[in-house]
Amino acid sequence: MRVWCLAGSMAAVLGLAGCAGTGIDTLIGGREPVTPTGPQAGSTQGLPDPFVQATADSLCPPLETRSGTEIYTIYARGQENTGTGVRYQATISQTARECQVVAGQLLVNVGTAGRVLMGPQGEPAIVDLPLRLVVVERPSGNVLHSEMRPVRAVIEPGQTSAVFSDVTNGLVIALPPSRESRIIYVGFDPDGGNR
Secondary structure, eight states, X not given: OOOOOOHHHHHHHHTOOOOTTOOHHHHTXXXXXXXXXXXXXTOXXXXXXXXXXXXXXXXXXXXXXXXXXXXXXXXXXXXXXXXXXXXXXXXXXXXXXXXXXXXXXXXXXXXXXXXXXXXXXXXXOEEEEEEEEEEEETTTOXXXXXXXXXXXXXXXXXXXXXXXXXXXXXXXXXXXXXGGGEEEEEEEOTTGGGO
C-alpha cells in the first residue's frame, strides 16, 4: 500500500533549513518584556546585561522535532493510510528558540514553521494542525511542561499549499543546572485532545 508522502520535498519547497536554533529573527522577532511568576531566588538583577544573556545562552535547552512527529496527514473518511485518500499533509520544516534570564528564571521563546500541501482529496480550506510543545528533564525523562498549540493554515482558492507558523512567547522554566539537563520538543500530536 503506497503512502502519499512529501516530507523529502518540503524543505526544498520552503527553502528553509530544518534545524533547531536557526531563523530566530524570522520566527520569533523582537523580544517582548515578560514578568515571570514564582520564586525570585537566584535573581540576576543588578548584573550586567551581557552576563545575564551569556547565562541565558549557556543554559538555553536544545530544541528538537521528535522523530515521527514532523509530518501530519489528514485523510478522507474511509481512505485512511492510502495515497489517494490524502486531503492535507503538513510538515514542520523550521524551528527556533531564544532564551532570557529574568528574575532568576529562564524564559524561552519557541518558534515553529512549515507548510501544508493539499492532497488528491483536498480542497481550499482552513486546516487545523495539532502542534504540541513539551519540555523534558534529562536523563529522567520527566515531563516538566506540555501544551497543545492549535495552529491554522489557510489554503486559499486557486492555491494548493499554505505556510503555517507558531510562536510561544515567555515559556517559564526554572533555571536548569546545565543546557543538556532539559530538552524542548515540538511536533504534531494527532491525539492531543485526549491528553
